[in-house]
Amino acid sequence: MAKITYVQTDGSKQTIDAENDSTVMETAVKNQVAGIDADCGGACACATCHVYVADEWIKITGAPSEMEEDMLDFAYDIRDSSRLSCQLKVSDELDGLVVHIPEQQG
Amino acid sequence: MVAEGVETFDPIVTDAVIVGAGPVGLFAVFELGLLDIKCCVVDILDKPGGQCAELYPEKPIYDIPGMPEITGHDLADQLVKQGAPFEPLMIFGHMVSNLERLENSFKLTTDRGQVINAKVVVIAAGGGSFQPKRPPIPGLEDYEDISVFFAVRRIEDFRDRNILIVGGGDSALDWSIALQPVAKKITLLHRRPDFRGAPDSVKKMRALVDAGKIDLVVGQVTGLNGEDGRLSGASIRSDDGPPEILCDTMLPFFGLTMKLGPVADWGFDLENNRIPVNNETFATSEPGIFAIGDINTYPGKLKLILCGFHEAALMSHGAHHYVYPERTIKFQYSTTSKDLKTKLGVI
Structure with a gap:
C-alpha cells in the first residue's frame, strides 16, 4: 500500500491510500479526484490522466515508455515531470508519492 | 475527413x-x-x-x-x-x-x-x-471560430491564411500537408522533434519542411496574442525557436x-x-x-x-x-x- 497525494492547481490536496498493483489513475478515479478523466479507462490511449510527478519522485517513478511518450502528445503543457497516471503502478516504493494535476484535461 | x-x-x-x-x-x-x-x-x-x-x-x-x-x-x-x-x-x-x-x-x-x-x-x-480537446490556453475561447478552429470543414476557408498548426499526431500532419497548397504560410508546432503520426505522413511533412514550404518549430503554446478574436500570434515556450510565432489562424490538434x-x-x-x-x-x-x-x-x-x-x-x-x-x-x-x-x- 502507498499513500498518494494529489494536488490541484489551487493547492488543495487529497491523500489517498492506494492498493498495490492498482494505478495512480485508478486510485484517483475511484476516489473522484477532480481533473483525472481517464476517458479510455487505462489503455494508455487518451492522455486525459496526465499528471506532473513531484520533482523528488521523478527518479523513483522513472521515465515514460515510448507508447506513453507518444500519448503525451495529446496532453497540454508537457514538462519533464509529465506522466500518464494510468501508467504509474502503485507499490510500497511509491508510499508518499505526490502528483500535481494539470489545469484541465478535456 | x-x-x-x-x-x-x-x-x-x-x-x-x-x-x-x-x-x-x-x-x-x-x-x-x-x-x-x-x-x-x-x-x-x-x-x-x-x-x-x-x-x-x-x-x-x-x-x-x-x-x-x-x-x-x-x-x-x-x-x-x-x-x-x-x-x-x-x-x-x-x-x-x-x-x-x-x-x-x-x-x-x-x-x-x-x-x-x-x-x-x-x-x-x-x-x-x-x-476535440480544448487546450487550456488562457483566453482561447475569445478566438474560437474566428481565428482558432478545432476542425477543418472546408479547405477553401483557409486560403491565404497564415496558419499555426499545433500537435504531433495524424490530424496535425494531415492538415499541414493538405492546407499547405492554399495557405499563405504553415507553421507546424510540436512539443518534441518526434512525430507519432503515420510514417508516410511524417515523411511527406519533412519533405515539405526541407522544401521550405512548411516551417517546423519544436515548442509549446503558452498564450495567444491579438484582439477582438483576431489572432496576431502565439507566444511559445521553446528551446531554440522564437518567443512568438506570427499567425492569423491556429488549428490545435490535441485529440478528442x-x-x-x-x-x-x-x-x-x-x-x-x-x-x-x-x-x-x-x-x-x-x-x-x-x-x-x-x-x-x-x-x-x-x-x-x-x-x-x-x-x-x-x-x-x-x-x-x-x-x-x-x-x-x-x-x-x-x-x-x-x-x-x-x-x-x-x-
Whole structure:
C-alpha cells in the first residue's frame, strides 16, 4: 500500500491510500479526484490522466515508455515531470508519492 | 475527413435508432436485424468503431471471444461487415442532440438538423460523444471560430491564411500537408522533434519542411496574442525557436475527449454519468429506450466490449416487443435456421 497525494492547481490536496498493483489513475478515479478523466479507462490511449510527478519522485517513478511518450502528445503543457497516471503502478516504493494535476484535461 | 457544409435532409423513418457506432452499437445492428428490426445508426465521428476507431485503432484487443488478437480498427471493420446484410442506415458526423417522445414512437434530431423517427431508441453512446480537446490556453475561447478552429470543414476557408498548426499526431500532419497548397504560410508546432503520426505522413511533412514550404518549430503554446478574436500570434515556450510565432489562424490538434453531451438532458436518473438499466432487457426507466455498452450501469456491470455484445442480444429481444407488439419471438440459431440464414444472405 502507498499513500498518494494529489494536488490541484489551487493547492488543495487529497491523500489517498492506494492498493498495490492498482494505478495512480485508478486510485484517483475511484476516489473522484477532480481533473483525472481517464476517458479510455487505462489503455494508455487518451492522455486525459496526465499528471506532473513531484520533482523528488521523478527518479523513483522513472521515465515514460515510448507508447506513453507518444500519448503525451495529446496532453497540454508537457514538462519533464509529465506522466500518464494510468501508467504509474502503485507499490510500497511509491508510499508518499505526490502528483500535481494539470489545469484541465478535456 | 472533410465534413460537408450546410445540408438539408429528408426525415428518416426506421424501427430502431442506435445512438453510437462503437462496437456495441454495431453489433446491435446484427442482433436487431436477426429479429427483422431495421436500424439507423448515428455517430458524431466520421467513421464506425467509436473508441476502437478513435482511441486505439492500431492497438490489439485480446479479450474478444474467439478472437485471440484483433486491432480496434479490424474489430470495427468486422462488425460493420457482420451487420451489412441488414443494410443499416449509417449517419456519421452527426450528434443526436434532441430526443422527443411522440405517441407511439420517438423523434430524434441531430445537431445538423437530421430528423429520425423510430419505434425504439438504443443508446450505445459509450463514454459520450467525442469532441476535440480544448487546450487550456488562457483566453482561447475569445478566438474560437474566428481565428482558432478545432476542425477543418472546408479547405477553401483557409486560403491565404497564415496558419499555426499545433500537435504531433495524424490530424496535425494531415492538415499541414493538405492546407499547405492554399495557405499563405504553415507553421507546424510540436512539443518534441518526434512525430507519432503515420510514417508516410511524417515523411511527406519533412519533405515539405526541407522544401521550405512548411516551417517546423519544436515548442509549446503558452498564450495567444491579438484582439477582438483576431489572432496576431502565439507566444511559445521553446528551446531554440522564437518567443512568438506570427499567425492569423491556429488549428490545435490535441485529440478528442468524451463528453456525455445531450444524453444528460434526456430525463434519466443518471448514476455517475451512466444510465441505469434492468439487466434482463437493458431497458432504461423510459419505455422504449434501451441503453447498452459503457453508457449503462447495473449491479455487476463490467465495461467490456464482450459484455456489451451480450447486452445487445438481450436488448434486441426486449426491443422486439415495441416494434412487433403482435408477434412472439421464435428463438432460432444461426447455424441451423433457414430463416436466419436467408436473412444473412448465406443461402
